[in-house]
Amino acid sequence: MKVLKFGGTSVGSARRMKNVASIIGSSERKIVVLSAMSGTTNALVCIAGCFYRKAPDEANKMISEQEQKYAREIEALYRTDLYKERALQLVTEHFNHVWSFSGKPFTVFDEKVILAQGELISTGMMDLYLQEQGIESVLLPALNFMRITADGEPDPVYIREKLVALLDQHPDTSVFITQGFICRNAYGDIDNLQRGGSDYSASLIGAAVDAEEIQIWTDIDGMHNNDPRVVNHTSPVRQLNFEEAAKLAHFGAKILHPCCIRPAKESNIPVRLLNSFEPSAPGTLISNTAEKGRIKAVAAKDDITYIKIKSINQLPSHKFLSHVFDTFAFYKTAVDMVTTSDIGVSVTIDNTEYLQEIVARLESYATVFVEKEMVIICVVGDLEWRNVGFEALIIEALKDIPVRMISYGGSSSNVSLVMRKEDKTRALQALSTHLFDSSQSLPPAI
Template structure:
């Protein structure tokens, strides 16, 4: 007698794998579930500029429609400019100026242009109004509350995009990422996913039969409080989701033709890069490339899932493909990135001289106050460290002054030259210093990582554009 697997009104022969009996709603549910579980999927993430108006959302719909044979999962940011508006509204409420009119008008106009009802988001606008009123009454805006305020952008965007798709022949459903179980730690404003988040997401999406339109940027901690993954964190969301479902590819749709050799606002003739390795892209993202979120590469790297950066405004352009290994470049470097408004911390102490444990104490202080370090350089009696945010710095300095004299300089910028060719060529540092010296640009600090695919320099904010232009001319033109 053949053994059977029973699923409601479905009976399957385990020996022949034939369906013996199948009828009713349970059968439909089973086939939708089983079919989606077996499919290879891709992740499409659309940024705010890709969703800024009705015309662009129509373009997004066309891109999704063309991708349907590859079973897409869609991740969306807030509409262009909305996150900044929400932050402004939160601070206005703190100063007793309460109004959601700018956000309401923007979204109502968008809904009108898309022929969608305003009732689609009215409950969210009411919730936002109540939250801002609470900020006004208690006169307090904590990182936790600010994350809650910022969440409304993606929550409204996912509803609007899903509704437009559904009205135009693509059966879609809006999903908040935390409803799928995207659990994070409680580092509000810069949260990281917990290990169980990946399994939660995979299990949830197996049961979704419609096209999911998922909020980027958001998660929840174990206390059920909304968290955010940092500015531009929707890229990170896409990578987390892609890793969870073992996606065939993760596509990041932006408003430029992939990753460029330099910021086109600084170097107008910068060119798009056809291919990059994960290591190269990670370095660029961390040191200022605006196209991708610094953490985006990590989940993709772990699963070896290629990431493609594409242009919503020019969808036929091949963009940039990021994968484990890329083809050798004819240039020594592949790109130059810059990161402004860096703080330089100099610690000087004779206690460092031939003593062990000093650096451990310094790092423990920064770790305790959750301060992320960028560049590090040391001598026998000094340490130079850069950070990109003053958050918690005063508390850290108070502790560091027990071990060393501490001086903080503001208004600095990191320049980063990236490319696997740097590892194979000598004289890159000499060429870099010579180029900057010819432009009378002083370099305060230099660092090269163990992978030797990047060279990082610290200069004044005022010299960034001039330095990038000069280095781009030297290495690419």
């Protein structure tokens, strides 16, 4: 069994959907995970925003625009009037459901229901298209098997049990279609795996069914060695190990959801990143095979807050660090990067929900300096400590750029640096030039 996930860009129009159907084929047994058509989830977020603001006219206008967009795609997708009618009815039902929230008190639970409609529509449309093409498929409702716990973490035991039971009902079916992103929470309400979470759905599903491969189909030929939205002349990386891929995803390579590598790694299932616009391109294979002595790629994580905490000697020095980290733990705020000196510690966070409270508590035993709008630049590869020279390459590349923090040693697959947002493009470009333009190779380990 393979798991194939197609993102919003891959199902973004009738033409793209037809292309996905041709990639799906019908021979091998597979579970196809679909995102919402590109732009739909953003539109649903805006519609929910209108309901929060009590602006039903604005919501109504946006819903009409979406319905018109879907009507055009339906006209282009289906051959027969019967299937056009069925698809229109499906879309109308989902948008009527969205509209049913107008004029009532609006809660975060209602917002989650609204956000789920995009994937419910795209999978329904694909299922109808496959039927019209005579390709036998079964629609598996993700809300019947994908679940998160009260801590917001996926519940792998439940997911496996429910999904395997659903598959067992169709022993002769080759093609299963399901929704990415959406799930239920521990109380049975509709929820989701956070924005971009369809990749995560695919790897949770892959792990649940012990898939032989998880394929993430998107609009680019695999993981590139730098952010193609920012840097010119990036190139695909053909092979990554799980840890390298997880680091790139965590530190901003948008092609993968930050959490999606973990389930695949734990079950040792290879992940292949493929291009639905160019299906024969080789893409990137992510597995547990490590390629020695190479810097693989660079990524950048935006919206980072830098916090410098300097002890004012209120605490014995051996207690200082534990107090600092207890403070972040108390406010359930994950620290991304840490560097320390004899009198202080600098950290970065991306969740600033409790920043004020954290700073107030830290200030009882330290002076605290906060700087927002920072970025983390992360260089990833085989950076084992005996591979001399990689630090020099990175520092040389960034010699004209002010760097706030440098961190290496937490893992031997990345070096991370913190700098101002306005220096990001220059830094990424300089790293590409120094690390990838001339084919660099680190000296063998000493």
